[in-house]
Amino acid sequence: MAVWLVLVAAAGGLTLWWQDSAEPQRHGWQESGPTAPLPEGWQSACADATPDEKGRALCFIRTR
Numbered sequence: 802m803a804v805w806l807v808l809v810a811a812a813g814g815l816t817l818w819w820q821d822s823a824e825p826q827r828h829g830w831q832e833s834g835p836t837a838p839l840p841e842g843w844q845s846a847c848a849d850a851t852p853d854e855k856g857r858a859l860c861f862i863r864t865r
Contacts, residue, residue, distance in 0.1 A: 847860035
């Protein structure tokens, strides 16, 4: 049983070591794709949205 535990611990350590050495290290913000464009006619769909005191309005658009 002790030999099995030592083998499992060693294999786990080697797996983590190999995995860390194979992956490039990324720090900070990750790159993302461009923002999806708004659908046609969004201006008319959001025309009745009431702006707040800073002039911002919230409008939900559902597409399929």
